[in-house]
Amino acid sequence: MSAWVNKWRGLLGKTWRKTDAPSAAVREPRAASPFWVMVEKEFGEHIRSWRFVILLGIVTLACIGSLYTAVTALKDGAQTVGGDANFLFLSMFTVSSSGLPSFLTFLSFLAPLIGIAIGFDAVNSERSKGTLSRVMSQPVHRDDFLVAKFVAGLLLIAVVVYSLGFLVMGTGLYTIGYPPTPEEVGRVIVMLLITTVYVGLWLNLSLLFSVKFKQAATSALSGIAVWIFFLVFYGMIVNLIGNALMPGDPSDVQGYMDAQNLLTLLSRISPAQLFQEAASTLLLPDVRTLNPFVTQEQAYLAISSPLSFGQSALLVWPHIVALIAETSLSFAATYLLFMRQEIRSRS
Amino acid sequence: MTTIEAADPVIQLKNLSKTYGDFTAVDRLNLNIYPGEIFGLLGPNGAGKTTTILMMLGLTEPVSGEAIVCGVDATRNPMQVKRKVGYMPDDVGFYEDRSALDNLVYTANLNRIPEPEAKSRAMTLLERVGLAEAAYKRTGTFSRGMRQRLGLADVLIKNPRVIILDEPTLGIDPEGVRELLALIRDLSRNEGLTVLLSSHHLHQVQQICDRVGLFVQGKLIASGDIDTLSRQLDGSPAYRIELDVSPWSESLASALRGLEGVTDVQIKVGAELADASRLSSSDIVTIVVSGTSDVTAELAKTAISTGASLFGVRPLRYGLDDIYHRYFEGGETRERLG
Numbered sequence: 259m260s261a262w263v264n265k266w267r268g269l270l271g272k273t274w275r276k277t278d279a280p281s282a283a284v285r286e287p288r289a290a291s292p293f294w295v296m297v298e299k300e301f302g303e304h305i306r307s308w309r310f311v312i313l314l315g316i317v318t319l320a321c322i323g324s325l326y327t328a329v330t331a332l333k334d335g336a337q338t339v340g341g342d343a344n345f346l347f348l349s350m351f352t353v354s355s356s357g358l359p360s361f362l363t364f365l366s367f368l369a370p371l372i373g374i375a376i377g378f379d380a381v382n383s384e385r386s387k388g389t390l391s392r393v394m395s396q397p398v399h400r401d402d403f404l405v406a407k408f409v410a411g412l413l414l415i416a417v418v419v420y421s422l423g424f425l426v427m428g429t430g431l432y433t434i435g436y437p438p439t440p441e442e443v444g445r446v447i448v449m450l451l452i453t454t455v456y457v458g459l460w461l462n463l464s465l466l467f468s469v470k471f472k473q474a475a476t477s478a479l480s481g482i483a484v485w486i487f488f489l490v491f492y493g494m495i496v497n498l499i500g501n502a503l504m505p506g507d508p509s510d511v512q513g514y515m516d517a518q519n520l521l522t523l524l525s526r527i528s529p530a531q532l533f534q535e536a537a538s539t540l541l542l543p544d545v546r547t548l549n550p551f552v553t554q555e556q557a558y559l560a561i562s563s564p565l566s567f568g569q570s571a572l573l574v575w576p577h578i579v580a581l582i583a584e585t586s587l588s589f590a591a592t593y594l595l596f597m598r599q600e601i602r603s604r605s
Numbered sequence: 606m607t608t609i610e611a612a613d614p615v616i617q618l619k620n621l622s623k624t625y626g627d628f629t630a631v632d633r634l635n636l637n638i639y640p641g642e643i644f645g646l647l648g649p650n651g652a653g654k655t656t657t658i659l660m661m662l663g664l665t666e667p668v669s670g671e672a673i674v675c676g677v678d679a680t681r682n683p684m685q686v687k688r689k690v691g692y693m694p695d696d697v698g699f700y701e702d703r704s705a706l707d708n709l710v711y712t713a714n715l716n717r718i719p720e721p722e723a724k725s726r727a728m729t730l731l732e733r734v735g736l737a738e739a740a741y742k743r744t745g746t747f748s749r750g751m752r753q754r755l756g757l758a759d760v761l762i763k764n765p766r767v768i769i770l771d772e773p774t775l776g777i778d779p780e781g782v783r784e785l786l787a788l789i790r791d792l793s794r795n796e797g798l799t800v801l802l803s804s805h806h807l808h809q810v811q812q813i814c815d816r817v818g819l820f821v822q823g824k825l826i827a828s829g830d831i832d833t834l835s836r837q838l839d840g841s842p843a844y845r846i847e848l849d850v851s852p853w854s855e856s857l858a859s860a861l862r863g864l865e866g867v868t869d870v871q872i873k874v875g876a877e878l879a880d881a882s883r884l885s886s887s888d889i890v891t892i893v894v895s896g897t898s899d900v901t902a903e904l905a906k907t908a909i910s911t912g913a914s915l916f917g918v919r920p921l922r923y924g925l926d927d928i929y930h931r932y933f934e935g936g937e938t939r940e941r942l943g
Contacts, residue, residue, distance in 0.1 A: 388698025395692035396715040
């Protein structure tokens with residue numbers, strides 16, 4: 259309570275002081291605040307870096323590849339599906355054929371890599387180059403520095419993800435010649451938003467490592483290790499636990515359901531799983547539920563039609579919240595760690 | 606903001622302490638630095654110089670005590686302090702892919718200096734530190750000395766009232782050091798900047814500092830100008846003169862000792878032929894004469910009249926090197942003065 263009062267008092271004091279000193283108030287708007295100066299510089303630095311060019315190359319290649327698969331699959335599959343033109347446009351993002359993965363699979367695979375690549379040396383390289391202490395001795399808040407790194411990275415990610423998404427949409431439109439409905443556009447845009455949040459989570463994790471480890475290489479390796487852990491091993495571990503937990507008695511329905519629910523919960527700790535479920539639900543309107551158990555009655559009574567956009571969004575809403583929560587958690591950890599560190603030159 | 610009168614210290618440290626676990630980096634430090642002076646913080650590595658500086662900028666929180674810079678508590682209001690104080694860390698680094706000008710403009714922007722003004726100011730400063738022709742070069746290609754000079758420009762671009770330089774001369778060649786120190790002195794004298802520089806290079810500090818503080822194990826064991834320090838050093842004679850004479854003989858020694866005001870005559874310790882009995886007559890011997898008054902002229906006269914040749918006469922002052930040795934290596938001296 260008293261903290262709030264103090265905060266308000268501080269705010270009032272600030273405004274009071276501003277009116278008190280008109281010269282300062284006039285000066286303010288002329289120059290951008292240090293925070294945005296830092297964001298601008300970070301953004302520029304990323305775009306000019308070789309690392310970014312290479313990343314962009316990989317991601318673009320992946321997109322072109324997946325688009326090619328999708329288009330060939332659509333051409334072949336158009337006959338077999340038999341005139342079901344519903345959400346044909348969306349299937350461009352999800353359909354795959356003969357070996358090559360779809361756009362969505364590519365995205366879920368590469369997204370962490372983008373995040374890690376952008377963030378892994380954000381803080382420790384500044385430290386080892388001796389620029390951190392120089393910047394910190396300017397009238398800049400310490401947290402602004404970290405937040406600027408994050409905001410610039412996230413902006414960059416948003417630009418990359420959206421431009422790639424729109425590129426795929428545009429090229430697809432040109433190739434298949436079938437226009438999307440507004441709903442489909444909406445679904446893609448929300449899916450891209452989720453992707454941005456997901457990459458943001460990995461950016462945050464790698465920021466955390468870059469604060470924690472003094473060597474850029476260590477930080478990059480830890481990021482990649484976590485990525486591989488969630489990509490490969492986490493599912494295995496969950497399966498192992500699942501096998502151990504499954505009741506021996508096949509007639510124990512309640513036991514089966516409890517174990518399965520626990521497994522689902524466990525596997526949804528993994529951000530990769532969250533992203534996969536959320537994105538595919540949005541892109542495949544036919545997905546009616548993410549629950550592995552549907553009773554006979556539910557299945558029987560369900561209307562056999564795709565979900566509306568709003569309902570799909572409702573279905574993945576918890577996933578989005580969980581992703582944002584995980585992002586916030588890792589940012590909080592980074593923040594705490596950074597604020598407690600001492601800033602000395604090159605150490 | 607109240608204006609500070611000339612007599613008030615710009616930097617005021619009161620009982621400042623900082624500990625890391627059991628290790629005490631800075632121990633109840635009291636120090637005043639006045640406007641317009643060049644203060645040298647001297648001490649061996651790990652004495653707590655950098656920690657002290659970080660506390661002055663509010664980059665590290667002291668365990669107890671306070672650091673008041675330009676009338677502002679640095680721990681509570683680091684932003685206000687950082688607006689007025691320029692700090693050059695030791696081994697200053699720049700964004701290597703950007704040009705020198707870009708780096709300076711970035712710093713200026715962080716200080717809310719608008720773009721056109723920042724650019725013109727950066728160019729002026731680059732000219733001033735002698736980097737005008739390298740303004741558009743990437744700083745990754747800069748030599749150590751150039752980086753240090755760019756660091757000075759970087760510190761100055763915000764128009765600070767105080768500049769704090771951490772080991773500014775480290776790793777630069779002698780000519781570079783000379784230029785840098787001349788530049789710093791020039792800034793202090795012509796623009797009234799207060800300069801605090803830390804170093805363990807004694808003779809460099811000696812050249813430009815008005816006052817120095819000796820810093821050992823987190824404690825300021827002495828401070829003052831160099832004369833005061835050398836007088837503080839021991840109750841030694843006020844005057845010491847070095848003579849190079851040949852040939853050396855006991856009769857000359859006794860003649861010199863007999864002069865009024867001379868208290869001691871010694872062959873310089875550390876000369877390779879310190880053992881007087883082994884001296885051959887043709888060698889030039891350096892002797893140190895201590896006296897209570899200035900006896901240089903009499904010494905020369907006496908030496909020549911006894912038939913010896915005089916090769917050199919040098920009045921001696923304690924250099925910081927001597928002071929350094931006394932303070933840092935003579936354990937009992939430190940106790941006596943501390």
